[in-house]
Amino acid sequence: MKILIARLNHETNTFSPVPTPLEAFSPAFGEAALRANKGMRTAMAAFIDLAEGMGATLVTPVSATANPSGPVHAKAYDELTRRIVEAAPGCDAILLDLHGAMVAEHTDDGEGDLLARVRAAAPGVPIGVALDLHGNITEQMVQSADVMVGFKTYPHIDMYETGEHAGRLLLQMLRGEAHFRVCWHRLPLMSHTLRSTTLEGPMRDAVEAARGLERSGLPAVSVFGGFSLADIEAPCVSVVATCRAEDAAATQDAVDGLARQIWQRRTEYVYRSDPLEDSLRRAQDMAQGATRPVLLLDHGDNCMSGGTCDTMDVLQAALERGLTGIAMGPLCDPEAVARLIAAGEGAEVDVDLGNKVPLDRIGLHKKPLRLHGTVRAVSDGSYTVTGPIYTGQRCHMGHTVLFDTGSAQIVVSEQTHEPWDLGVFHCVGLDPTRFRFLLLKSRMYCRPVFTPLSEGLVECDSPGVTTSDYARFPFKRVRRPVYPLDPA
Template sequence: MKVLIARLNHETNTFSPVPTPLAAFNPSYGDEAYRANKGMRTAMAAFIDLAEDLGATLVTPVSATANPSGPVHAPAYDELTRCIVEAAPGCDAILLDLHGAMVAENSADGEGDLLARVRAAAPGVPLGVALDLHGNITEKMVHHADVMVGFKTYPHIDMYETGEHAGRLLLQMLRGEAHYCVCWHRLPLMSHTLRSTTLEGPMQGAVAAARTLEAQGLPAVTVFAGFALADIEAPCMSVVATCRADGLDAAQAAVDGLARQIWGRRDDYVYRSEPLADSLRRAQQLAADATRPVLLLDHGDNCMSGGTCDTMDVLQAALDLGLSDIAVGPLCDPEAVHTLAAAGMGAEVEIALGNKVALDHIGRHKQPLRLRGTVRAVSDGSYTVTGPIYTGQLCHMGRSVCFDIGAAQIVVTEQTHEPWDLGVFHCVDIDPTQFRYLLLKSRMYCRPVFVPLSAGLVECDSPGVTTSDFGRFPFAKVNRPVHPLDVL
């Protein structure tokens, strides 16, 4: 028995100027792809464990994942999908660890087009996929999958469990124990990422309802929040169920019912930003009597949604309002790192910092911020995550510098990086717990580590390519009407 297992993950922000060539995926092939996932917390790792328990021969053509960024370059998409498609013939089952919101220069439906090609290469072979909660589900994806299961957590901590769920159902098909198909209901609703957390609010309730449907007998039910920062036909929420073929009508009715519940709370999935100055004044009030740092989350420039990590709006506004004792990071500016590292520790330097990546798709062009300060530390920007997300993973930010401008100490890096862990500060000798404010370029993933250490959290919406202000994005391809671009 041969089981094809592969991983290809990318969440595409079509407004992002960050390029996505093949190198961005750091792909591994064959045995290396197997080793990159075995024992990890990915959906592909779960597929591997299930197939090995079955005594199957594993075919692992590729494992490739890139941080959210602009459309995948056509040669990269062609190469990575070719690896999967060419491995499909002759396999008895196919399990794919995908994202669900990939857009390539030559494919507006990256996963749907891939699944159609895989199905054509291996007709009749059971095909299952595990997807991210932020997948933009399409008719083509649903039509060509026998099993489809998505994450039920954001921040995402159930990648392995999702893979185990999808793989278990598909192997039931392989053993002739069941025949599954997929049904769905897509809503004309573009949800905001900050309203898709499963820790609270409407998404928590929707996921709980999906779990109830599973407890009542549906094999798998997923609420997909979608990823709205993509100018495609429908970057929208969906409810998807994997069901028994002989129970399709009942499953569709259940899916439709859950979709109606979500639609009834559609305004709760919309995040309405306050003016940046108002956010910072609230932070000042929180910090007045606090003994721990106040978190300032610059979610308008978050690399895990395609941000450049080099916009300076929040820091500049904070300095203009007189905030001080701020730890900032990570801010990506390779040119500044080169200058600061060359100057060396202890050197006083004036540099042009940030605002160097043009945000052409949203019409933003700002000049770098001129700052004078002292180089306090230079490192290779490596640290090991202590948890709870990606525990034990070694992270690299490229060369990293602590730049002290008096009112703030700024972690400047060569690479964009999500602040998963205190290590982003510790690696340049900063103790983030000793500051009045922590300004992080993050939306959600920093919270499990930094929120427990803080006196409070203030979300700061800056005008970057991950802003929650949909009015800044020139959507041209989205099917209208759709909420909240249109009042429905």
């Protein structure tokens, strides 16, 4: 028995200026791809465990994942997908750990095109796919897969469990115990990422309804929030179910019913941002008498949605309001890092920080913020995640500097980086729990670690390529009408 197992993940923000060449994926091939996932909490790791458990021969052509950014370079997409497609012939089953929202320079449907090519290369071979909750599902994806399962958590903590679910169903097909197909319903609804959390609200209820359908006997039901920061035909919410072929009609009815429930609550999937000044005023009020820091979440520049991680709007507004006791990090500015390292620890310098990556696709051009301060520490920007997301993973921000302006201590890094963990501060000797405010460029992934240590959080919507203000994005290719761009 020979099973193809591969991982290719990218969430594409078509408005992002951050490039996505091959090296952005840090790809691993062959045995290195297996080693990169073995024992980890990825869907591919679950595939590996299942295949090894049945004594199968594993074919692992590639494991490649890149932070969300602009469209994948054509050469990178072609190289990574070629390795998967060429490995398919001769395999008895295919398990793919994909994202579901990949756009390349020459295709708007990165996963759909890949799956169609894999299907053509290995006709009749069962294909199972694990996807991110923010996948933009297409007809081509659905038609090319026998099993499709998506994450049920955001923040995402069930990647391994999703892979185990998809793999377990595909192995049932391989053993001749079932024949599956995929049913789906896509809604004309572009949800906001901040309204796709499964911790509360409409997405939590929709996912619980999907679990209820699974408890009633359906093999797999997934609700996909979509990733709306992509100017493609339908960056929209979908309901997808894997069912036995003989149950397709009844399953489609159930999928349609859940989609109707979601549509009835469509206004709850839209995030209404407060003006930045109002958010900061609320944070100041929250900090009065507090013994723990207040989180300022700059979700308009979130690198895990394609942000540049270098906009300065929230920090500048906070300083202008007189906020003090701020710890911020990480801010990506390799030019400033080089300047500060050259000055050396203990040096007092004036430096232009941030706002250096042009935001041409949304028509914004900003100037760096000139600040005076002291270089407090220099490090290699490495730390180990303590969990619960990517527990045990070693992270690297590149050369990293702690810059102290008096009112704010700023962690400045060479690379864009999500604040997964306290390690983004600890790596430069800073204890973030001792500050009044923590300014993090994050939407959701910081919350499992930082929220329990805080007085509370305030969401700050700044003008960047991950803002929740759809009016800033020149959508041209999205199929209309679609809510909330158009009236329901």
